[in-house]
Amino acid sequence: MADTLVVNDRIVIPKSELLFSFARSSGPGGQNVNKLNTKAVLRWKPADSLGLPEAVLLRLTVQCRTRINEAGELMITSDRYREQGRNIADCLERLRALLLAAADPPKRRRPTRKPRRANEARLKTKRQRSEVKSQRRKPLGGE
16 A cells, blocks of 8 residues: 555645544444454544645535534545455545545636527517417407
């Protein structure tokens, strides 16, 4: 296992910043569930990270506000697999996916306009409907 988590060419997280703890996993596994600590819990403080640009940090804290606890730790858990090593790799892959999503700056929304044809068609149908309704009225002449 490498000593860094490479997210992209700009973001590299040293593994020394990542803290893993382990617990007993739920789900299938037979006697292993009762004996082995296969569930991996990853804790990482993004605010203290040296390899994270400021803009990415801001977007990450907004996107992951429910996963960050009061101590400022981002928590990711995995008990998908029966093996501790695979759960560690799954946690790292999830962290990498979160950082990739935060590294992508949001696209600016360009306001759109309705096409002129659509507006003309809408007004035409309103005029037609108005004409139909006006035909239902009694004439003003008083007969």
